[in-house]
Amino acid sequence: DGRSVEAPVLVNVAGPHSYVINQMAGVYDSMNIKTKALRHEVHHVPAPEGFDFMSRGVVAADNDSGIYFRPEVGTHILIGSGDPDCDPREFVDPDDYDTSLSQSQWEAQVLRLNRRMPSLGVPHQKKGIVDLYDVSDDWLPIYDRTDLDGFYVAIGTSGNQYKNAGVAGHMMAELITAVEAGHDHDADPLVVTGAYTGCDLHVGFFSRNREINPDSSMTVHG
Numbered sequence: 001d002g003r004s005v006e007a008p009v010l011v012n013v014a015g016p017h018s019y020v021i022n023q024m025a026g027v028y029d030s031m032n033i034k035t036k037a038l039r040h041e042v043h044h045v046p047a048p049e050g051f052d053f054m055s056r057g058v059v060a061a062d063n064d065s066g067i068y069f070r071p072e073v074g075t076h077i078l079i080g081s082g083d084p085d086c087d088p089r090e091f092v093d094p095d096d097y098d099t100s101l102s103q104s105q106w107e108a109q110v111l112r113l114n115r116r117m118p119s120l121g122v123p124h125q126k127k128g129i130v131d132l133y134d135v136s137d138d139w140l141p142i143y144d145r146t147d148l149d150g151f152y153v154a155i156g157t158s159g160n161q162y163k164n165a166g167v168a169g170h171m172m173a174e175l176i177t178a179v180e181a182g183h184d185h186d187a188d189p190l191v192v193t194g195a196y197t198g199c200d201l202h203v204g205f206f207s208r209n210r211e212i213n214p215d216s217s218m219t220v221h222g
Contacts, residue, residue, distance in 0.1 A: 009176060011152045016094040016132035018155035027146040031208040035142070035156045037094040038135045040220075041105045042080040043128035044072045048119040053077055061221055065112040068220070077120075079109045079128075083219040094132055101126045133158035138216045143172055143206040145179050145186075152176055153208065159220035167194065171201055 014021045016037035022028040047053035057071040066084030069077050081087060087108070106126045114120050136142055136156030143154050154172050161168060174192045179185050189204025204210075216222070 007150075009150050009152065009180065011154060011172065011176070013154050015134045015155075015158065018134050018153065020094065022146075022153070022155075025146070025148055025151055027148050027151060030147045031142075033137050033142055033156070033208055033210060033212070035134055035136050036091045037097075038133040038158075039090040039092045039097050039130065040081060040133050041101055041109070041128055041130050042078055043101070043106055043109050043126070044076045044078045045110055045113075045120065045123055045127070047075050047077050048117055062112075062116060063217075063219075065115055067109055067112045069113055077113065079113050080220065081105075081109060082221070092132070097132070099130045101128050101130060133220070135159070138212040139218050139220070139222060140213055140216055141168070141206055142208050143168060143175065143203060144208040145175070146208065150180075152179075160222040167201070170195055171203060175203055 012018055012021045012025070019028060019035045019037070022031065022035075028034065047057070052075060054071050054073075054075050057077065059068070059070040061068045061082065063082055066082045066087065067079055068082055069079045072078040083089065087105075103126070106128070107122065110120070110122045114122065134156055135158055139156075139159075141155065141157040141161050145152050152172065152175070154168060157168070171192050175185065175190055178190050183190065185203070186209070189202065189207070192201040192203055193199070194201060
């Protein structure tokens, strides 16, 4: 509505819109690692007859088949993409993208699970959801300051970092406190101690200026 809010510190946690916010702030071009909004589909199908997947199923990453799967409510199986090379990646405008399930991706992912569960079949009715991942160039998150003083980012986290939200929040709080007190994180990357584990967290690993990590799976698995 045209109003502005001023703050000494701002953290970009805008998910798939993270790159848009970085462009607005004028820091996008100065980051070596960028983020983009990636359209993704997950599907769910009934478990094979007689198989109680809710109680006996597991969370599995099947990289050979290019999928992951896990139990879903109602004795269903959720099937997601492992982003195999044969599937084109669809980077989109986060404010304008197709939210309907595609027949081609539905058939591909369900057929891939059929290779592991031949009695599964392919239901005629497509079920699932379409939404966006906020992915970085190497699929690892960026937890860092930026070239704009007071502007920080916790981005590129989609698909796997939700499990680490508590740790990421602690790490960002320590980073912001240190940098705002004058610490040069770019020259001397901060090491944060885990609040409960006592483990060292090397914040520089998540730098905006890192090189692409060759050890990344380059998938949702991180």
